[in-house]
Amino acid sequence: MNLFTPEFWDERYAASQQIWSGNPNPQLVRHAAGLTPGTALDVGCGEGADVLWLARQGWQVTGLDVSAVALARAARSTAQAAEPGVEQRMSWQQADILTWRAEQRYDLVSAQFMHLPRPHLQRVQQELAAAVAPGGALLVVGHHPDHPRHSGHEEWPDMQFTAEQVAESLDPTQWRIVVCDAPTRPAVMEGVEVTAVDAVLLAVRVV
Template sequence: MTPTFDQPFWDDLYSASDRIWSGRPNPHLVTEASALTPGTALDIGSGEGGDAVWLASHGWQVTAVDLSEVALARADAHWQQGLTAQDATGTGSETPSRVSWQHRDILQWSPLAGAFDLVSSQYSHFPTAVMHELVGRLAAAVAPGGTLLVVGHEDHGHRHADDSSHAEHAHTEGAEAAQPKAEPFGPEFFYTPDELAGLLAPAEWEILVREFRPHPAREGRDAVLRARRRP
């Protein structure tokens, strides 16, 4: 039986623990975004905000969206604590980057076309047709010259809903919370870098990275796609 990842599931999950993830950004995001010129960024499935906070602290104007209102409130508190610490030490910028935390169902919501210099989806896993449609909407949100970054788990044939591969948001460097057991995800929930690249028209996109890459903090590899929208 395929697990249902609706808002009550995620709100219950986050409410059951003070913290689900580590608060650190996903390593593939750091690797791929560090050399980019900061601009506007969209963080899909932002969870407790590790990626969004990292992006904002590196000069990005971030829109962070998530299905869980509990996660968004926690992420905003994390961000505000960081701003307070900067003010106390005098290290804050006069015009600090901002994060806009937005409650959205990414399967129903379409971001504004061409609005973002970076669109990042980290460990979103849905059935093939749903995932392909989502990638299409995310790609449409990338501005000319901007970057689309999609990262997902490789299919090892043993992922479960109670590990770090669950759908919608899976910022994977923290301790895993106790979650209900569920049947393993089928292969339709996973994707390859070549599959993702094939969704982007060559006339509109330059594929810069498409590979399986080891994760530095756990076993297994991740599918990584980074593409640049042609100006």
């Protein structure tokens, strides 16, 4: 099955009660904590941990994902965990990122570990940038090419990227690069402790 289809992700989420850790992505916490809350779009929101974290910080957040199963789980689990008033700051949207077009602009657009074949990735990153309002921030985080590889994923290197590659897609007259880095962090992959290498791009739209 093509792993970029709604059917693939619906099946994957339906096969397990929980896939991800339930914790917000560390680079989101690190780099969004200092931003002034406004409207936010979390692209590829999965089970909703990042959406919940942002809503708790005061953001009005839309979680977007290809999987209706993931979105139903995210809405249910975040509603159960949310403090009074937080649930009202979260909404959910099902969309295929391969054909998605930005219909409005946000003060923060976050895409955490969204890996696609190169032609698709470049188009999607252009749409992510188009969804950022003037003065807003774009945060793209992924696995750097130096990140340890998963077994059985021969295509994986073609879908990894550097922060510099993301930055090159942004018009320098319209964007200010705040962070362009490849930080490391401890992680567990396939039961083994490894040193993860992230690609982190934080940029602010100036016009």
